[in-house]
Amino acid sequence: MPETPIIAIDAMGGDVGPEVTVAAAARILKQRNDVKLIIVGLEDEIKAELIRLKLTESERLIVKHASEIVAMDEAPALALRKKKDSSMRVAINLVQEGLASAAVSAGNTGALMATAKFVLKTLDGIDRPAIMTTLPNMLGHTHMMDLGANVDSGAENLFQFAVMGSVTASAVDNVDNPRVGLLNIGSEAMKGNAQVKAAEPLLLNSNLNYIGFVEGDDIFNGSVDVVICDGFVGNVSLKSSEGVAKMFGQFIREEFNRNILTKIIGFIALPVLNAFKKRVDHRRYNGASLLGLKQIVIKSHGGADDYAFSRAIDVAILEVEKSVPQCIESHLGALLAK
Amino acid sequence: MPETPIIAIDAMGGDVGPEVTVAAAARILKQRNDVKLIIVGLEDEIKAELIRLKLTESERLIVKHASEIVAMDEAPALALRKKKDSSMRVAINLVQEGLASAAVSAGNTGALMATAKFVLKTLDGIDRPAIMTTLPNMLGHTHMMDLGANVDSGAENLFQFAVMGSVTASAVDNVDNPRVGLLNIGSEAMKGNAQVKAAEPLLLNSNLNYIGFVEGDDIFNGSVDVVICDGFVGNVSLKSSEGVAKMFGQFIREEFNRNILTKIIGFIALPVLNAFKKRVDHRRYNGASLLGLKQIVIKSHGGADDYAFSRAIDVAILEVEKSVPQCIESHLGALLAK
Numbered sequence: 287m288p289e290t291p292i293i294a295i296d297a298m299g300g301d302v303g304p305e306v307t308v309a310a311a312a313r314i315l316k317q318r319n320d321v322k323l324i325i326v327g328l329e330d331e332i333k334a335e336l337i338r339l340k341l342t343e344s345e346r347l348i349v350k351h352a353s354e355i356v357a358m359d360e361a362p363a364l365a366l367r368k369k370k371d372s373s374m375r376v377a378i379n380l381v382q383e384g385l386a387s388a389a390v391s392a393g394n395t396g397a398l399m400a401t402a403k404f405v406l407k408t409l410d411g412i413d414r415p416a417i418m419t420t421l422p423n424m425l426g427h428t429h430m431m432d433l434g435a436n437v438d439s440g441a442e443n444l445f446q447f448a449v450m451g452s453v454t455a456s457a458v459d460n461v462d463n464p465r466v467g468l469l470n471i472g473s474e475a476m477k478g479n480a481q482v483k484a485a486e487p488l489l490l491n492s493n494l495n496y497i498g499f500v501e502g503d504d505i506f507n508g509s510v511d512v513v514i515c516d517g518f519v520g521n522v523s524l525k526s527s528e529g530v531a532k533m534f535g536q537f538i539r540e541e542f543n544r545n546i547l548t549k550i551i552g553f554i555a556l557p558v559l560n561a562f563k564k565r566v567d568h569r570r571y572n573g574a575s576l577l578g579l580k581q582i583v584i585k586s587h588g589g590a591d592d593y594a595f596s597r598a599i600d601v602a603i604l605e606v607e608k609s610v611p612q613c614i615e616s617h618l619g620a621l622l623a624k
Numbered sequence: 625m626p627e628t629p630i631i632a633i634d635a636m637g638g639d640v641g642p643e644v645t646v647a648a649a650a651r652i653l654k655q656r657n658d659v660k661l662i663i664v665g666l667e668d669e670i671k672a673e674l675i676r677l678k679l680t681e682s683e684r685l686i687v688k689h690a691s692e693i694v695a696m697d698e699a700p701a702l703a704l705r706k707k708k709d710s711s712m713r714v715a716i717n718l719v720q721e722g723l724a725s726a727a728v729s730a731g732n733t734g735a736l737m738a739t740a741k742f743v744l745k746t747l748d749g750i751d752r753p754a755i756m757t758t759l760p761n762m763l764g765h766t767h768m769m770d771l772g773a774n775v776d777s778g779a780e781n782l783f784q785f786a787v788m789g790s791v792t793a794s795a796v797d798n799v800d801n802p803r804v805g806l807l808n809i810g811s812e813a814m815k816g817n818a819q820v821k822a823a824e825p826l827l828l829n830s831n832l833n834y835i836g837f838v839e840g841d842d843i844f845n846g847s848v849d850v851v852i853c854d855g856f857v858g859n860v861s862l863k864s865s866e867g868v869a870k871m872f873g874q875f876i877r878e879e880f881n882r883n884i885l886t887k888i889i890g891f892i893a894l895p896v897l898n899a900f901k902k903r904v905d906h907r908r909y910n911g912a913s914l915l916g917l918k919q920i921v922i923k924s925h926g927g928a929d930d931y932a933f934s935r936a937i938d939v940a941i942l943e944v945e946k947s948v949p950q951c952i953e954s955h956l957g958a959l960l961a962k
Contacts, residue, residue, distance in 0.1 A: 424874055434809050437809070471859035478775065501859075502860045502861065505867055506868055506870065518816070518817045519857055521840070522807060525841045526843055526861040529865070531872065551896050557889075558882075562875055562876055562879045565875050566872060
């Protein structure tokens, strides 16, 4: 029987803090009775939230005090060196000590990556951990990495991302051999920058289900399961997509608010518009995985609300149940032994 | 008095050819009486389209025969060397010879760039021409470059893109000192890849209205007028945005087509949905500029319909009226003289 997932939550991370993270914990406890949560941070603030939400500490809901907070704009190296009792650090320590099976934080991405790497270490065969996220596509969802942990990635890094992404997608989606594509600016062999040209032979010679170059629009059309790219490119792609989505949302709102008639039409169309809104709700896809570490760390968007943050906790639970780091490790072992 | 714009149209380029390009020419002639068009390509096919559209050749509508066609997947170097009588080449030759003031093509991007560079030459001080496009944003529109002509751009290239983009935006939008941003993965100084870190000092020391790093979502929120990036990054960003837009469109259609009730609601909401659709219609923004050449060449999307292609012709006319290459040249002269 698999052990119960125990998730350490950095309560202080993100733009809001305990008001969001504790409410997200409450959501999870209501949804699942096979999960334990450790809420890490300023005890007083967390307990005040528990009272507000009419929750009591229990075997399934533990509060762990941590006296410091990593600021959202703090230099990662400084946070790592100076704030040894931060909620982020203590949550990750709990994972390292075996007292939790995964950590979730909405805090400073750079500090989270630096701390996780320092405390949990990277897997043998991985140079740099990378950030993977899940995005909706026309037929289901796409996994994409790296989203910004690594810039100027070399061919070897891209290859490692591909292995990690493929193994993780396979585990969490229960699919064999997910389709892996390398993000490029055309599907012809002659296209691309030095990075992708150097990475392509490694992917072609691998045992991954590598389907070749894919383009930006393929991320959203369902033709590929795992999209691999450098962190600079991935971050720009993701943020551009978010920008378009926001603009579309605003334009729809503006058109329905144009005059009294369009407002009435908007009222009539509300159920359909809400169904659409729910479908493209980015909060559902919150929770990015820091892959390549020996243990599980999930990064939530800093601006997440309690529903979005609970989705990041869900990702952590799923990765615990699927033993993602162990899956990656055994795959890397096979590759390194070759 | 400025001279009448004479636009050379590569009739054979694009996924469709004369059926689209000649129909687009007809649209332009109807809209404007101060423009002349030279339609270049297989005479028989073009004339058949003219008959179909009930158009006759005139001083304002000239057909120029060219016996060859550059295929959409043809290697640019090969097209340049072997197809000296292609519709694309002849259209660009007309510009070089002073018989046309700009060329428009929906053909093979690589071949168009190679041919334009060979025939028209680049401006002094420009290493590589770049592709600039216009995108909608929440408040108006954003110019963005490079969109894929140059990968692995160095700092000097990015700086040249910024100068060309700023001058062009200023000319076509009639604004002084448009806001120029460098696309990055965060606004903090420490963020970025080697490319942007090296380019930033050049921009800070320039007389451009450089507003610093911008992120992918800023392309669409109206906070910047000209977004500068490497062609690999720009192309991925643009295609990712297109992918999201298509997915949103499909989801909206699916939700309104879900059942008889949602279909009725969709019928009622049609005027509002159409207003929205018109607003985000990518065809309106068709027509990318090949900047850095001594004369004007505009690239249309290969899949453009006649409305979209007519918009690319509009871009050509505007750049002729604003003497864009001359504006860039005089600005570069001032920079080089420093």
